[in-house]
Each structure stands twice: as C-alpha cells, then as structure tokens.
Amino acid sequence: MLPFARVSIIGLGLIGSSVARAVRATMPTVRITGYDGDADVRARADALEFLDDVADTAGAAVIDADLVILCVPVGAMGAVGAEIAADLPADAIVSDVGSSKETILNALTAALPGATIIPAHPVAGTENSGPEAGFATLFNGRWCIVTPPEGADPTAVERVIAFWQRLGANVETMDAKHHDLVLAVTSHLPHLIAYTIVGTASDMEEVTRSEVIKFSAGGFRDFTRIAASDPTMWRDVFLTNKDAVLEMLQRFSEDLTALQRAIRWGDGDQLFDLFTRTRAIRRSIIEQGQDDAAPDFGRSH
Amino acid sequence: MLPFARVSIIGLGLIGSSVARAVRATMPTVRITGYDGDADVRARADALEFLDDVADTAGAAVIDADLVILCVPVGAMGAVGAEIAADLPADAIVSDVGSSKETILNALTAALPGATIIPAHPVAGTENSGPEAGFATLFNGRWCIVTPPEGADPTAVERVIAFWQRLGANVETMDAKHHDLVLAVTSHLPHLIAYTIVGTASDMEEVTRSEVIKFSAGGFRDFTRIAASDPTMWRDVFLTNKDAVLEMLQRFSEDLTALQRAIRWGDGDQLFDLFTRTRAIRRSIIEQGQDDAAPDFGRSH
Numbered sequence: 001m002l003p004f005a006r007v008s009i010i011g012l013g014l015i016g017s018s019v020a021r022a023v024r025a026t027m028p029t030v031r032i033t034g035y036d037g038d039a040d041v042r043a044r045a046d047a048l049e050f051l052d053d054v055a056d057t058a059g060a061a062v063i064d065a066d067l068v069i070l071c072v073p074v075g076a077m078g079a080v081g082a083e084i085a086a087d088l089p090a091d092a093i094v095s096d097v098g099s100s101k102e103t104i105l106n107a108l109t110a111a112l113p114g115a116t117i118i119p120a121h122p123v124a125g126t127e128n129s130g131p132e133a134g135f136a137t138l139f140n141g142r143w144c145i146v147t148p149p150e151g152a153d154p155t156a157v158e159r160v161i162a163f164w165q166r167l168g169a170n171v172e173t174m175d176a177k178h179h180d181l182v183l184a185v186t187s188h189l190p191h192l193i194a195y196t197i198v199g200t201a202s203d204m205e206e207v208t209r210s211e212v213i214k215f216s217a218g219g220f221r222d223f224t225r226i227a228a229s230d231p232t233m234w235r236d237v238f239l240t241n242k243d244a245v246l247e248m249l250q251r252f253s254e255d256l257t258a259l260q261r262a263i264r265w266g267d268g269d270q271l272f273d274l275f276t277r278t279r280a281i282r283r284s285i286i287e288q289g290q291d292d293a294a295p296d297f298g299r300s301h
Numbered sequence: 302m303l304p305f306a307r308v309s310i311i312g313l314g315l316i317g318s319s320v321a322r323a324v325r326a327t328m329p330t331v332r333i334t335g336y337d338g339d340a341d342v343r344a345r346a347d348a349l350e351f352l353d354d355v356a357d358t359a360g361a362a363v364i365d366a367d368l369v370i371l372c373v374p375v376g377a378m379g380a381v382g383a384e385i386a387a388d389l390p391a392d393a394i395v396s397d398v399g400s401s402k403e404t405i406l407n408a409l410t411a412a413l414p415g416a417t418i419i420p421a422h423p424v425a426g427t428e429n430s431g432p433e434a435g436f437a438t439l440f441n442g443r444w445c446i447v448t449p450p451e452g453a454d455p456t457a458v459e460r461v462i463a464f465w466q467r468l469g470a471n472v473e474t475m476d477a478k479h480h481d482l483v484l485a486v487t488s489h490l491p492h493l494i495a496y497t498i499v500g501t502a503s504d505m506e507e508v509t510r511s512e513v514i515k516f517s518a519g520g521f522r523d524f525t526r527i528a529a530s531d532p533t534m535w536r537d538v539f540l541t542n543k544d545a546v547l548e549m550l551q552r553f554s555e556d557l558t559a560l561q562r563a564i565r566w567g568d569g570d571q572l573f574d575l576f577t578r579t580r581a582i583r584r585s586i587i588e589q590g591q592d593d594a595a596p597d598f599g600r601s602h
C-alpha cells in the first residue's frame with residue numbers, strides 16, 4: 001500500500017525536483033503537483049515533465065494533497081506555510097526537507113495551527129541547484145531524519161517514514177534539537193569551513209587566483225565543491241541553526257588552535273597521532289556505504 | 302628524444318610507484334630501478350612488476366642512474382640524500398616529489414654537495430598509500446611545479462621539465478619560497494583543516510561517532526578523504542613548511558572569526574555575498590580541467 005496518493009511539492013529546486021522524480025520512479029501511480037515561487041522555475045519544471053501538474057499558486061498546489069512537502073530555503077518555510085494555510089486539506093500531512101528542524105517546526109506550527117506537521121530531512125544533495133539538477137536516485141542509500149514533534153500522530157509519522165523508505169532512503173527519527181546538533185557537525189560546520197577557506201584563498205595578494213585554481217588538486221578543490229552550494233539555502237541554515245553552529249565552531253577553533261601550537265612548537269607526535277586517528281573514520285564511512293571506496297571519490301584520471 | 306634513459310626511484314609508495322608506472326607507460330625503453338627503506342614494500346613492489354629492478358640499498362639503486370627521484374616523506378630527504386651520496390654518478394640529476402621545496406633543497410644541498418639538484422612537485426595524489434595505490438595516469442593533466450635553485454644548469458632544468466611533460470603533467474617553474482606559499486594555500490591548509498574537523502567530529506559526547514558516520518553525506522564525508530592521507534608525509538609537510546602554513550592559518554582564522562560574528566549577529570547579507578563569490582572559483586577549476594564537472598565529484602548514486 002502506498003503511504004500517500006497525492007503529493008504536493010512546494011519549491012522545485014535540486015531537492016524538490018529530486019523528490020518528484022523519485023516519487024515518479026518508485027510510486028508511479030501517485031499524482032504529483034508542484035509549485036515554485038519563481039515563475040521561470042515553474043516553467044522549466046513544467047518543461048522537464050517530472051510533475052503531473054504545475055500549479056499557479058502555492059494554495060492551488062495543495063488543495064487536494066494528502067502529503068505536502070516544503071522544499072524551500074529554511075528562512076522561507078513560515079511564509080510558504082502561511083501561503084498554503086487557507087487551502088490545506090484538514091487531513092493532509094505537512095512535511096519538509098530543511099536542514100534546521102527546530103526553527104522549521106516553530107515556523108510551521110505558527111503558520112499552520114492545527115495542521116499535522118511531521119518534519120523530515122533527507123541528508124543528501126549535490127553542489128548544483130535548480131530543477132535541472134535533480135535526479136531520482138539522489139536519496140538511494142542515504143539517511144533521512146524524521147523529527148516528529150512531541151505528541152505527533154504515530155500513524156502520520158509511520159506514513160512519512162514509509163514514504164522516504166520508498167524513495168530509497170534509510171530513516172532514523174530523533175527530536176529536532178538533537179538533529180540540529182548532529183547536522184551542525186556533519187553538515188553545517190563543514191560547509192562553513194569550506195566557504196571560509198575558499199574565500200581566504202581567493203583574497204590573497206601573494207598568491208594569484210590563477211595559481212589557486214591551477215594547483216587546486218593539492219586538496220583545495222575538494223572544498224570548492226560544497227562551497228559552490230546554494231547561497232540562499234546556506235545563509236538560512238546558518239542563521240536558523242545559529243546556536244549549534246556557533247558551539248561546533250568554537251570546538252573546531254579550539255582544536256585548530258591546538259594543532260597550530262603543535263606546528264609552531266614542532267610537536268610531530270601530536271600531529272601524527274591525530275592524522276592516524278582520522279583515517280579510521282573514513283574507513284567506517286566507506287564500510288557503511290556512505291561514500292565511494294574508489295580513490296579520489298572515483299574522479300576520472 | 303627521451304630526457305633520461307635510466308631512472309631510479311627511491312621510495313615506492315603512492316607517488317613513487319605512480320612515477321614508475323607512468324614512466325613504463327610513456328617511455329617503455331627507460332630502465333627503472335627502485336628502492337624503498339621498508340623491505341616489505343620492496344617485496345610488494347617487486348611482485349607488482351612496475352620496476353625493471355628492485356635494489357637492496359639506496360646506493361645500489363642509483364649507481365648507474367641519470368635521474369634519481371626521491372619519493373620519500375619530506376623529513377627523510379636529507380637522510381636518503383646521505384645514503385646515496387657515495388654511489389651517485391657525477392652527471393646524474395637528483396629530483397624529488399616533496400611538498401615543501403625550500404626545506405628539501407637545503408637538505409639535499411647539504412647531503413649532496415656538488416650534485417645537480419632540480420626539485421619538483423607533482424600536485425597530484427589520492428588518499429591511499431603504498432605501492433598498490435599507484436597508477437600510471439595519476440599525473441595526467443595535473444600540474445608539476447619545478448623549483449630550480451638559483452644558478453641551476455638550464456639543460457638539467459629542461460630535462461626535468463620534459464620528463465614530467467612526458468608523464469602527462471603541465472609544468473610550471475617558480476622559486477622554492479613562492480612554491481611553499483602557494484602550496485600552503487592550495488594543499489597544506491586544506492589538509493590541516495580537514496584533519497582538524499574530522500578530529501573535532503570524532504571527539505564529541507553529545508553526537509555519537511555512529512551518527513557522524515551515518516549522516517556524513519551532509520558534507521562531512523568530503524573532508525574525510527584528505528584526512529585519510531598518509532600521516533607521516535603530512536606530519537613532515539607541516540613541520541617543514543611551518544612559516545607559510547602558520548601564516549595561511551592565521552588568515553583563515555581571521556576570516557572564520559568574521560563569519561562567526563556574522564552568524565552571531567544575524568548578518569545574512571555578508572554570508573550571502575561570500576557564498577556567491579565562492580561559487581565562481583569552482584566554475585574556474587572545472588573550466589580549467591582541474592576537477593570533474595559531474596555533480597558530487599561524479600560519485601555514483
């Protein structure tokens with residue numbers, strides 16, 4: 001049995017368009033309606049034909065949905081919630097794909113009083129944006145974290161879990177606060193660090209930008225991928241998961257200072273010990289199918 | 302005309318074994334002799350058959366070479382130089398592949414007075430180590446930086462350049478000091494940051510290691526690749542290119558503090574501006590063939 005029959009997707013970028021494509025690939029009888037606030041994106045999504053219907057307003061998109069998934073930047077969730085409030089069917093479940101769950105839950109609860117809200121976060125993506133960037137297998141073997149609010153209807157939670165499992169994801173549930181802490185480490189801090197170092201490298205006087213680009217295969221290029229992620233999405237993540245990000249950043253800075261000191265004082269043993277420990281983490285990630293075992297991410301040589 | 306006829310490779314790990322395989326692939330008539338200080342590595346290299354001959358001592362490996370390439374950790378260059386000093390033919394060129402050129406030039410000049418020393422650094426590699434990890438196309442389309450000392454014989458420099466071009470690399474020459482600054486940005490700082498964040502993430506109490514691994518596709522896993530690089534090699538790089546690394550680290554820390562402040566005070570515009578600028582750098586890296594254009598580094602989905 002399918003968990004939902006009529007899915008509405010608001011926001012047709014990388015994630016929204018991937019959800020639509022994945023629904024079509026795995027649950028072909030489900031009717032998929034989509035909407036995006038940008039008329040140009042709506043037209044492109046329409047031409048790409050991964051939706052059954054493109055609506056002209058957010059309200060029209062949800063009018064007969066049994067699942068509404070908001071795939072907009074975190075900072076826009078409340079406003080989009082308000083846009084659909086009048087047209088949302090009473091028995092529809094509202095979910096989302098955003099990366100800072102406590103803020104989103106608060107915004108949606110305020111915008112949609114009485115609605116069944118079951119937030120979720122598929123931990124998957126690429127550095128590309130827009131409806132052309134999506135693909136049906138994006139969630140295959142990745143984890144989706146469902147963060148039901150206290151007192152959530154267990155059946156509604158089960159249906160959202162079943163939906164993501166259908167799309168190929170593994171599902172784990174946790175509360176929003178813990179999610180925000182975990183993602184601060186595994187996603188938000190890495191993005192912040194990557195954005196920073198790419199900025200640092202492009203603002204040098206003694207080393208030209210041309211040199212930075214030419215010799216980027218020494219390691220730098222790895223950071224440029226996630227530093228090419230969507231600016232609006234990431235601005236909102238940092239502003240809405242501020243406390244957890246600042247906490248993790250503080251720990252990172254302390255660890256970096258300790259390494260800086262080890263380099264300054266020539267403490268090779270401390271460096272060697274850390275560099276040996278970090279190897280083990282990568283092995284576990286590969287063993288658990290969360291990254292490619294091929295060297296260099298499987299880049300072609 | 303081939304730039305060299307008898308190449309000796311000291312150090313048979315990822316880079317040394319890749320050089321050997323690339324020489325065999327692109328200059329099959331060249332005789333390749335190898336040596337590694339670790340008897341087990343010598344035996345494995347012998348079994349892999351990418352060398353014409355595996356010598357029992359460093360001295361025996363260089364005895365009739367016209368090019369000797371030292372592919373050992375930076376901190377071992379001086380000692381290996383001393384090991385080959387007595388057997389090095391007078392007309393042989395000594396080169397290397399190390400990542401901090403000023404230290405290496407000083408160490409080799411001291412160990413091999415009167416020898417023709419033309420240091421080089423192919424900016425290429427993977428996170429794997431050992432003779433099994435090498436492959437012939439590692440240097441294809443990558444840059445190799447040659448850092449001739451002042452007053453170096455121009456013919457010797459030309460021959461080393463020609464050698465690397467034969468292996469598929471683009472070659473640029475610069476002085477050792479500038480190389481060390483450039484690589485501090487494009488390679489050493491990225492590795493230091495990656496090692497740090499992987500260490501930070503594995504030392505948390507509130508977030509388990511299992512969670513870090515499961516949800517690593519949010520960005521973290523990208524950092525684990527270079528944090529799985531060879532610990533000895535990287536310890537030596539940080540200890541020998543200390544000044545440039547500390548200088549770059551200082552700049553990075555200042556930029557990170559500015560972002561931290563922007564997050565704390567909710568300055569979304571500053572975040573958005575940086576995140577937009579950093580996108581452009583990745584585009585240039587891809588346009589110049591220094592990374593895969595495929596999303597997510599071309600990882601399989």
